[in-house]
Amino acid sequence: MIKVHVDMNLCQSHGECVYAAADVFELGDDDVLRWKEEVDDDRRAELEEAVNVCPMAAIRLEG
Numbered sequence: 001m002i003k004v005h006v007d008m009n010l011c012q013s014h015g016e017c018v019y020a021a022a023d024v025f026e027l028g029d030d031d032v033l034r035w036k037e038e039v040d041d042d043r044r045a046e047l048e049e050a051v052n053v054c055p056m057a058a059i060r061l062e063g
């Protein structure tokens with residue numbers, strides 16, 4: 001399992017991560033980001049894409 005951390009002090013709800021991995025990240029109606037905190041290893045490429053496209057460098061993967 002890969003742990004997904006988002007620093008909500010940095011996140012500005014740009015939503016690029018949602019495009020990179022739509023079933024991991026989601027912007028609610030309130031524009032607040034929600035995400036799965038544990039994701040299967042076979043999704044690593046999408047998660048790394050989300051890390052790379054986040055303009056705030058708010059996403060960190062563990063494991």
Ligand code: SF4
Nearest residue numbers: 011012014015017054
């Ligand atoms: S791309 Fe980064 S700043 Fe934008 S919603 Fe995702 S975590 Fe937040």
